[in-house]
Amino acid sequence: xxxxxxxxxxxxxxxxxxxxxxxxxxxxxxxxxxxxxxxxxxxxxxxxxxxxxxxxxxxxxxxxxxxxxxxxxxxxxxxxxxxxxxxxxxxxxxxxxxxxxxxxxxxxxxxxxxxxxxxxxxxxxxxxxxxxxxxxxxxxxxxxxxxxxxxxxxxxxxxxxxxxxxxxxxxxxxxxxxxxxxxxxxxxxxxxxxxxxxxxxxxxxxxxxxxxxxxxxxxxxxxxxxxxxxxxxxxxxxxxxxxxxxxxxxxxxxxxxxxxxxxxxxxxxxxxxxxxxxxxxxxxx
Amino acid sequence: xxxxxxxxxxxxxxxxxxxxxxxxxxxxxxxxxxxxxxxxxxxxxxxxxxxxxxxxxxxxxxxxxxxxxxxxxxxxxxxxxxxxxxxxxxxxxxxxxxxxxxxxxxxxxxxxxxxxxxxxxxxxxxxxxxxxxxxxxxxxxxxxxxxxxxxxxxxxxxxxxxxxxxxxxxxxxxxxxxxxxxxxxxxxxxxxxxxxxxxxxxxxxxxxxxxxxxxxxxxxxxxxxxxxxxxxxxxxxxxxxxxxxxxxxxxxxxxxxxxxxxxxxxxxxxxxxxxxxxxxxxxxxxxxxxxxxxxxxxxxxxxxxxxxxxxxxxxxxxxxxxxxxxxxxxxxxxxxxxxxxxxxxxxxxxxxxxxxxxxxxxxxxxxxxxxxxxxxxxxxxxxxxxxxxxxxxxxxxxxxxxxxxxxxxxxxxxxxxxxxxxxxxxxxxxxxxxxxxxxxxxxxxxxxxxxxxxxxxxxxxxxxxxxxxxxxxxxxxxxxxxxxxxxxxxxxxxxxxxxxxxxxxxxxxxxxxxxxxxxxxxxxxxxxxxxxxxxxxxxxxxxxxxxxxxxxxxxxxxxxxxxxxxxxxxxxxxxxxxxx
Numbered sequence: 001x002x003x004x005x006x007x008x009x010x011x012x013x014x015x016x017x018x019x020x021x022x023x024x025x026x027x028x029x030x031x032x033x034x035x036x037x038x039x040x041x042x043x044x045x046x047x048x049x050x051x052x053x054x055x056x057x058x059x060x061x062x063x064x065x066x067x068x069x070x071x072x073x074x075x076x077x078x079x080x081x082x083x084x085x086x087x088x089x090x091x092x093x094x095x096x097x098x099x100x101x102x103x104x105x106x107x108x109x110x111x112x113x114x115x116x117x118x119x120x121x122x123x124x125x126x127x128x129x130x131x132x133x134x135x136x137x138x139x140x141x142x143x144x145x146x147x148x149x150x151x152x153x154x155x156x157x158x159x160x161x162x163x164x165x166x167x168x169x170x171x172x173x174x175x176x177x178x179x180x181x182x183x184x185x186x187x188x189x190x191x192x193x194x195x196x197x198x199x200x201x202x203x204x205x206x207x208x209x210x211x212x213x214x215x216x217x218x219x220x221x222x223x224x225x226x227x228x229x230x231x232x233x234x235x236x237x238x239x240x241x242x243x244x245x246x247x248x249x250x251x252x253x254x255x256x257x258x259x260x261x262x263x264x265x266x267x268x269x270x271x272x273x274x275x276x277x278x279x280x281x282x283x284x285x
Numbered sequence: 286x287x288x289x290x291x292x293x294x295x296x297x298x299x300x301x302x303x304x305x306x307x308x309x310x311x312x313x314x315x316x317x318x319x320x321x322x323x324x325x326x327x328x329x330x331x332x333x334x335x336x337x338x339x340x341x342x343x344x345x346x347x348x349x350x351x352x353x354x355x356x357x358x359x360x361x362x363x364x365x366x367x368x369x370x371x372x373x374x375x376x377x378x379x380x381x382x383x384x385x386x387x388x389x390x391x392x393x394x395x396x397x398x399x400x401x402x403x404x405x406x407x408x409x410x411x412x413x414x415x416x417x418x419x420x421x422x423x424x425x426x427x428x429x430x431x432x433x434x435x436x437x438x439x440x441x442x443x444x445x446x447x448x449x450x451x452x453x454x455x456x457x458x459x460x461x462x463x464x465x466x467x468x469x470x471x472x473x474x475x476x477x478x479x480x481x482x483x484x485x486x487x488x489x490x491x492x493x494x495x496x497x498x499x500x501x502x503x504x505x506x507x508x509x510x511x512x513x514x515x516x517x518x519x520x521x522x523x524x525x526x527x528x529x530x531x532x533x534x535x536x537x538x539x540x541x542x543x544x545x546x547x548x549x550x551x552x553x554x555x556x557x558x559x560x561x562x563x564x565x566x567x568x569x570x571x572x573x574x575x576x577x578x579x580x581x582x583x584x585x586x587x588x589x590x591x592x593x594x595x596x597x598x599x600x601x602x603x604x605x606x607x608x609x610x611x612x613x614x615x616x617x618x619x620x621x622x623x624x625x626x627x628x629x630x631x632x633x634x635x636x637x638x639x640x641x642x643x644x645x646x647x648x649x650x651x652x653x654x655x656x657x658x659x660x661x662x663x664x665x666x667x668x669x670x671x672x673x674x675x676x677x678x679x680x681x682x683x684x685x686x687x688x689x690x691x692x693x694x695x696x697x698x699x700x701x702x703x704x705x706x707x708x709x710x711x712x713x714x715x716x717x718x719x720x721x722x723x724x725x726x727x728x729x730x731x732x733x734x735x736x737x738x739x740x741x742x743x744x745x746x747x748x749x750x751x752x753x754x755x756x757x758x759x760x761x762x763x764x765x766x767x768x769x770x771x772x773x774x775x776x777x778x779x780x781x782x783x784x785x786x787x788x789x790x791x792x793x794x795x796x797x798x799x800x801x802x803x804x805x806x807x808x809x810x811x812x813x814x815x816x817x818x819x820x821x822x823x824x825x826x827x828x829x830x831x832x833x834x835x836x837x838x839x840x841x842x843x844x845x846x847x848x849x850x851x852x853x854x855x856x857x858x859x860x861x862x863x864x865x
Contacts, residue, residue: 040707044715063553077707079534084708102539
């Protein structure tokens with residue numbers, strides 16, 4: 001059995017005290033334990049940002065790559081070895097800003113990847129600028145007179161892009177979040193876990209209190225997670241009441257399912273010595 | 286021009302099957318046992334615009350295209366206007382009399398032969414569509430060089446395999462009508478350029494890109510991701526066509542950034558992977574190139590150059606990106622840059638690229654250009670004996686058992702640290718694009734930083750000793766030493782033939798490994814040369830500049846061309862004569 005101690009690393013997180021990343025970090029570790037995933041069969045990919053340092057502090061394989069690019073890197077690794085559990089962690093700037101193109105394409109692709117977005121609606125590591133999910137009017141160093149454009153709605157975007165597991169958690173609801181991650185990993189296909197993650201240093205608007213007053217659990221309503229239209233309507237709720245939980249789920253063949261080349265043996269296990277190219281050369285005669 | 290060779294060119298509007306027609310003619314010549322080199326020129330559009338396909342076929346090995354044309358197939362008048370000056374004395378033009386009224390007076394040349402063939406009429410007679418004028422012209426061409434019709438019909442069958450039976454039969458019928466028309470009029474006797482058929486082993490007819498794909502597949506590349514960009518796109522097409530045959534995964538993702546990052550993820554997970562692009566796509570890949578270097582992940586990137594800057598001349602050729610690939614991405618890190626010069630080298634150097642990438646755990650760049658990527662050359666089947674797959678320091682589970690604490694970026698004598706791949710129980714680590722310590726953990730410690738930089742560069746001290754010496758073709762004591770890289774190899778070798786004919790002794794230093802640079806050998810050769818000249822398909826003589834940086838030696842003479850077209854051998858020959 002995998003235990004929390006197995007996931008312990010020498011280094012410890014250096015996030016600000018009270019950072020919304022701590023509960024997400026805990027939830028991810030608890031999910032790995034609950035799923036009983038052996039650490040050497042898990043890879044956590046991340047981009048660049050405060051939360052993207054997370055792979056260093058969980059004792060699984062990890063890849064701390066480039067800003068906005070963890071999804072393509074994870075895609076390559078998953079196609080190379082489809083027996084691995086692939087989890088991606090990154091912030092809202094990483095996934096919904098610079099990496100939004102990859103985000104959309106990863107969802108329509110439906111690889112078996114779980115994507116946790118630590119969404120604090122602000123750029124933290126670069127000391128407080130607007131993010132793609134910042135509310136309209138939000139003032140930051142890069143928007144001193146307030147954000148003009150509308151925020152990205154990641155849930156609505158995921159529904160439109162064909163993701164097959166679309167959920168939202170909240171840092172303060174760690175158990176709830178753990179379950180969303182566990183179900184996301186169990187889900188065969190692309191799972192989005194968008195997490196409301198208060199930034200205690202640079203976002204004085206969307207605080208723990210602000211969220212606590214607004215969030216409610218979809219599980220406690222009669223929301224039907226197979227109803228795409230209902231999920232979309234729920235995704236539009238924001239200012240007064242904010243739903244968390246599973247918005248939408250669908251069973252669709254994964255990208256890997258459609259590749260007979262890796263149906264039996266992952267690429268990484270396929271022998272590459274002595275590949276016979278005679279027939280290929282003959283094609284050119 | 287000797288009688289044992291022919292330079293054939295077809296020209297017409299894009300959309301009239303010029304490329305397929307040219308390729309069929311090239312294949313007919315290749316299967317006749319002749320050595321073939323072909324070359325296409327086309328603008329960046331799908332319909333309209335002027336396309337040409339030139340096929341050079343000879344008994345002796347040929348390395349490049351030539352300026353002259355012996356037989357011109359003009360599907361439109363523009364072809365005649367544009368290319369009549371290229372016709373060699375005694376050359377001929379096949380054209381459609383009904384569409385192009387033509388006389389030697391109009392042409393302004395009385396030393397060429399006119400072969401009016403009712404292309405359109407015969408195409409219609411065959412029951413096919415107008416577009417089949419190209420097949421009629423093929424039949425006429427093959428008749429003029431006095432080959433058997435079956436040689437052509439067999440190739441048509443093979444090239445059109447998979448198409449509707451009706452389409453194949455229409456094309457063969459159209460070709461037959463063109464063939465018979467020429468024979469009935471005895472035109473082949475008038476042309477008098479019967480091409481010999483040479484027996485022996487059948488050669489392949491393939492491009493640099495084709496050879497690169499075969500090399501990649503042989504090397505065990507199991508994952509290929511790329512975004513279409515001329516002239517690299519045919520690699521994507523060929524790799525995709527072999528997906529099921531060789532159990533590859535081929536991905537055309539949303540952009541080049543995704544492509545290279547997927548390749549990095551694949552390399553990290555222990556699978557050989559490659560991407561290819563042209564300069565524009567490589568610009569987008571630059572950041573990730575540094576990621577591969579920093580995380581010490583093996584990747585292979587082929588850069589098929591075309592003229593820039595920006596979109597430039599999308600379908601033309603240039604060698605303008607050498608310094609770009611040498612320096613792309615922020616920071617300092619070692620990378621291999623390898624420049625194959627011909628089809629055969631594209632195969633062997635690609636295999637070597639995969640071995641080097643894994644042995645040194647770093648990015649390897651193969652640099653080609655449109656001329657090499659898209660020109661077909663007859664080549665013997667590759668010798669696969671002696672090809673080794675060297676995966677470098679990949680730790681086995683047994684080896685890991687013996688290691689007390691695995692450190693992915695351990696400081697070692699060679700700078701190369703043994704690596705593990707995900708799923709290995711005792712090999713857990715986090716690859717890190719940030720500076721890191723031996724375990725991969727984030728570190729901004731100044732001592733560690735310096736040691737890590739040194740470690741990464743140390744790998745190249747070993748690599749410098751290991752790379753093969755550059756090739757010197759021709760006599761040691763020459764009047765002129767030509768220095769070049771990449772696809773200019775072909776025209777340079779042809780120019781040497783011409784110089785030798787004039788009794789001029791020239792040799793040719795081909796630089797294949799550009800980074801690490803073979804400094805001492807190049808330095809010695811320049812020192813002992815009577816005269817040196819650089820031949821480059823760019824504006825600023827980038828290799829000459831690199832040679833000066835590495836050796837302190839200046840190449841005095843420069844033959845440069847940057848009009849988007851490859852050198853003709855005669856251009857190099859003439860400009861070298863001017864220098865001497």
